[in-house]
Amino acid sequence: MDKPTKKSALHEQPDRIKPSGRTIFFVSDGTGITAETLGKGLLSQFEGINFRQMRFPFVDSPEKAVDCLSRMREVRERDGIRPLVIMTMMNTQISAMLRQGDALFLDLFEVFIAPLEKELGVRSAHTVGRSHGQAGREYTNRIAAMSFAIAHDDGVSDADLKNADVILVGVSRCGKTPTSMYLAMQFGLRAANYPLIPEDFERDRLPDTLLPFRDKLFGLTIAPEKLHLIRQERRPSSNYAAIDTCRREVSAAEGMMRREGIKWFDVTSRSIEEIAVQIIQAINNKA
Amino acid sequence: MDKPTKKSALHEQPDRIKPSGRTIFFVSDGTGITAETLGKGLLSQFEGINFRQMRFPFVDSPEKAVDCLSRMREVRERDGIRPLVIMTMMNTQISAMLRQGDALFLDLFEVFIAPLEKELGVRSAHTVGRSHGQAGREYTNRIAAMSFAIAHDDGVSDADLKNADVILVGVSRCGKTPTSMYLAMQFGLRAANYPLIPEDFERDRLPDTLLPFRDKLFGLTIAPEKLHLIRQERRPSSNYAAIDTCRREVSAAEGMMRREGIKWFDVTSRSIEEIAVQIIQAINNKA
Numbered sequence: 165m166d167k168p169t170k171k172s173a174l175h176e177q178p179d180r181i182k183p184s185g186r187t188i189f190f191v192s193d194g195t196g197i198t199a200e201t202l203g204k205g206l207l208s209q210f211e212g213i214n215f216r217q218m219r220f221p222f223v224d225s226p227e228k229a230v231d232c233l234s235r236m237r238e239v240r241e242r243d244g245i246r247p248l249v250i251m252t253m254m255n256t257q258i259s260a261m262l263r264q265g266d267a268l269f270l271d272l273f274e275v276f277i278a279p280l281e282k283e284l285g286v287r288s289a290h291t292v293g294r295s296h297g298q299a300g301r302e303y304t305n306r307i308a309a310m311s312f313a314i315a316h317d318d319g320v321s322d323a324d325l326k327n328a329d330v331i332l333v334g335v336s337r338c339g340k341t342p343t344s345m346y347l348a349m350q351f352g353l354r355a356a357n358y359p360l361i362p363e364d365f366e367r368d369r370l371p372d373t374l375l376p377f378r379d380k381l382f383g384l385t386i387a388p389e390k391l392h393l394i395r396q397e398r399r400p401s402s403n404y405a406a407i408d409t410c411r412r413e414v415s416a417a418e419g420m421m422r423r424e425g426i427k428w429f430d431v432t433s434r435s436i437e438e439i440a441v442q443i444i445q446a447i448n449n450k451a
Numbered sequence: 452m453d454k455p456t457k458k459s460a461l462h463e464q465p466d467r468i469k470p471s472g473r474t475i476f477f478v479s480d481g482t483g484i485t486a487e488t489l490g491k492g493l494l495s496q497f498e499g500i501n502f503r504q505m506r507f508p509f510v511d512s513p514e515k516a517v518d519c520l521s522r523m524r525e526v527r528e529r530d531g532i533r534p535l536v537i538m539t540m541m542n543t544q545i546s547a548m549l550r551q552g553d554a555l556f557l558d559l560f561e562v563f564i565a566p567l568e569k570e571l572g573v574r575s576a577h578t579v580g581r582s583h584g585q586a587g588r589e590y591t592n593r594i595a596a597m598s599f600a601i602a603h604d605d606g607v608s609d610a611d612l613k614n615a616d617v618i619l620v621g622v623s624r625c626g627k628t629p630t631s632m633y634l635a636m637q638f639g640l641r642a643a644n645y646p647l648i649p650e651d652f653e654r655d656r657l658p659d660t661l662l663p664f665r666d667k668l669f670g671l672t673i674a675p676e677k678l679h680l681i682r683q684e685r686r687p688s689s690n691y692a693a694i695d696t697c698r699r700e701v702s703a704a705e706g707m708m709r710r711e712g713i714k715w716f717d718v719t720s721r722s723i724e725e726i727a728v729q730i731i732q733a734i735n736n737k738a
Contacts, residue, residue, distance in 0.1 A: 186571070195728040197637065198492045205485045205539065206563050209575035221728045248570065252492065268570045270563050276493050283535065283555045284473070288496035303722065310629045314604055342597045345632055350484065435590065441482040441508045 185214030187239045189267070191232060191251040193258060196221040202272060203250040223253075229261040236265040302352060309348035309355070316356030317341055322373045325356055330443060331377055332357040333370075333421070334384035335413045336404075337394045339431045339439065343384065346440045353444070365416035370424055379450075382443055383421040383428030388414045390432050472501030474526045476554070478519060478538040480545060483508040489559060490537040510540075516548040523552040589639060596635035596642070603643030604628055609660045612643055617730060618664055619644040620657075620708070621671035622700045623691075624681045626718045626726065630671065633727045640731070652703035657711055666737075669730055670708040670715030675701045677719050 188207065190200040196219055207215050218239075220232050239247045249267045253259035253274070263269055277288050315321055316328065318341065325331060330353060332340045340357035347355040364371055374381060388410040395405035403409055421428045427446055431439050475494065477487040483506055494502050505526075507519050526534045536554045540546035540561070550556055564575050602608055603615065605628065612618060617640060619627045627644035634642040651658055661668060675697040682692035690696055708715045714733055718726050 195724045197724055197728070198489050201488050202485050202559060202563075206560070206567060209541075209560075209564065210567065210571055210573060211576055213571060213573070219728075219731070221732065248567070254496075268566065270566065272489060272559075273493065273496075275562050276489075276557050277496060279555065279557065280493060280497065280535070284497055284500060286497060286500070289498055307626075307629050307723070310632055314601060314628060314632075317601055339594075341601060342594050342636075345597055345601075345636060349629075349632060349636060436594070437482045437484055441484065441506075444506070445508065 185216050185243065186245065187216045187218060187243055187247040189218050189220055189232070189236065189239075189247055189249045189251075191220040191223055191249055191253070191262065193222065193224040193253055193255050196252070199250045199252045199272060206250070223258060223262070224255060226258065226261060229258050232262060233265045236267050240266055305352035306349060309352045310345070312354040313344045313348040313356070317344065319358040319371075319373075325373070325377055325380075327354060328356040328377070328380055329353045330355050330382055330447060331374065331380045332382055332384055332443075333360055333374065333417075333426070334428075335360055335386075335391065335410075335417050337391060337398065338384045338386040339436065340384055342436045343431075343439050343443070346436050347443065350437075350440065351444060360413075360417045360420065362413070365413065365420070368416075368420070370420065378424065378426070381424075381426045382446065383417070383426045384431050384439070385414060385418055385421070385428055386430065387432040472503050472530065473532065474503045474505060474530055474534040476505050476507055476519070476523065476526075476534055476536045476538075478507040478510055478536055478540070478549065480509065480511040480540055480542050483539070486537045486539045486559060493537070510545060510549070511542060513545070513548060516545050519549060520552045523554050527553055592639035593636060596639045597632065599641040600631045600635040600643070604631065606645040606658075606660075612660070612664055612667075614641060615643040615664070615667055616641045617643070617669055617734060618661065618667045619669055619671055619730075620647055620661065620704075620713070621715075622647055622673075622678065622697075622704050624678060624685065625671045625673040626723065627671055629723045630718075630726050630730070633723050634730065637724075637727065638731060647700075647704045647707065649700070652700065652707070655703075655707070657707065665711065665713070668711075668713045669733065670704070670713045671718050671726070672701060672705055672708070672715055673717065674719040 188203060190196045190203055192199050200219065218235070220228075220235075223229055223232055236247055236249070246266045246268065249262070249265070249269045250272070251259070251262070251269065252272045253262070259271065259274070281288055312324075312327070316325065330347065332344055332355060334340050336359050340359070344355035344357045347353040358371065358374060360371075370378075388407060391410040391414060392405060392407045395402070395410065399405050418428070429439055429442055434442075475490060477483045477490055479486050487504075487506065505522070507515075507522075510516055510519055523534055523536070533553045533555065536549070536552070536556045537559070538546070538549070538556065539559045540549070546558065546561070568575055599611075599614070603612065617634065619631055619642060621627050623646050627646070631642035631644045634640040645658065645661060647658075675694060678697040678701060679692060679694045682689070682697065686692050705715070716726055716729055721729075
């Protein structure tokens with residue numbers, strides 16, 4: 165049985181490996197990212213089961229299908245129960261080969277393409293790799309947005325802030341950076357982020373750089389106890405991480421945002437994805 | 452009819468608006484990211500149809516369902532044809548309310564939860580927001596990996612390279628940065644990236660900093676013509692962007708990677724997602 169070492173974690177993700185677990189294959193003739201994203205959402209609904217995950221991207225030839233089938237047999241043998249296969253297969257021939265295996269097959273495309281063809285009155289292209297093609301404005305936009313987000317991370321650059329779609333503000337380590345990156349990558353939004361630091365609280369006003377862009381600002385705030393834990397990891401036993409410092413900064417930042425009329429979100433029990441989608445909604449409501 | 456201005460693009464994405472288009476709702480009582488990801492993959496299979504996309508995340512109350520229903524009616528009226536609704540709804544009551552609307556409903560969870568319950572022999576939790584919860588090692592890992600990727604973007608820092616899972620090398624603007632960020636965000640991989648610059652080609656050897664980490668290096672390369680176009684956007688008519696410069700650098704970089712035994716990928720016609728998944732596979736094969 166594999167130990168959950170760093171390297172093997174890339175291959176299988178044995179979060180909660182027990183011999184009694186079930187193995188999930190994410191199989192695709194594309195990247196498999198869609199299968200994995202939906203699959204993880206589905207599996208999260210089943211508590212108390214030890215899922216072991218394996219990725220099989222780019223299964224686009226009979227040879228690769230045969231290889232995948234033999235892995236299914238191995239897993240069937242090892243687990244003593246058939247694996248689950250969550251897949252997005254465009255190539256119907258390869259798909260048919262895979263289905264000879266002993267597994268529960270959930271094919272996202274198969275289930276939805278047929279009703280869509282009926283509704284739209286046209287046949288689907290059944291072509292791999294369209295969803296993430298390099299062509300198209302949306303893709304170029306995402307790449308440009310990521311460059312922008314990196315160039316404007318943590319107040320590094322003031323230049324070009326006028327081209328930001330959104331500028332996140334908040335105390336150090338409250339989640340501004342990953343939220344900016346996610347907004348750029350997933351939604352193509354040019355997201356800058358700018359820290360509120362002790363000097364700003366002493367002056368008790370927003371950094372001058374931000375004043376012209378007040379309508380693009382969104383604040384993130386966080387429970388001081390959580391912030392303390394996060395900062396402790398970075399700089400243990402520092403004044404920066406002390407619970408009193410965290411309390412003071414969070415309180416000062418919230419006071420400032422309230423006074424300046426900046427909309428803000430508490431990120432304490434929210435994921436990056438949830439915060440990002442909430443920011444998108446807030447921007448839409450402003451528009 | 453909306454014009455595709457920057458702001459409205461956030462709300463509806465009227466990539467190819469025509470009055471004859473179909474409108475797609477992505478509806479969820481969570482973030483809706485899963486519905487949108489799969490939905491876009493499905494829609495990409497239908498060419499020649501003008502899809503207009505609208506997001507309805509966090510539809511978790513009867514009030515929000517009523518609002519969503521009234522938007523369906525508006526769209527039905529405007530388009531002259533019912534909208535498509537791609538959804539992930541955990542709350543079955545809200546889901547039932549939505550289904551009173553006139554639309555084609557494709558509910559990802561509904562279709563897959565039942566067969567999974569049967570196969571696993573347990574009832575699902577039917578709880579919103581589990582898939583992206585903040586708890587868990589995987590989530591913490593992704594956040595840490597993103598900080599790492601930003602700190603080690605474009606050779607900014609040599610410190611801590613020993614903790615990298617992978618170090619991407621290649622000429623300037625070949626796609627190292629977005630690939631690193633994607634590897635971190637999607638897979639929790641600590642990805643650094645390091646540019647190969649004219650000085651390296653003059654010395655005709657890898658930067659000294661990278662020598663101890665040869666086994667973590669992956670190269671990206673790109674067709675000189677494509678590189679030329681990308682660099683032109685950044686610095687038009689510069690020597691940096693000249694096609695001759697691009698040809699020389701790409702050729703030198705490929706020669707160096709070949710000689711040093713660094714595995715590399717041509718990214719010219721590949722998306723970030725495809726490159727990232729290929730790197731993951733290469734790492735697994737090494738392990």
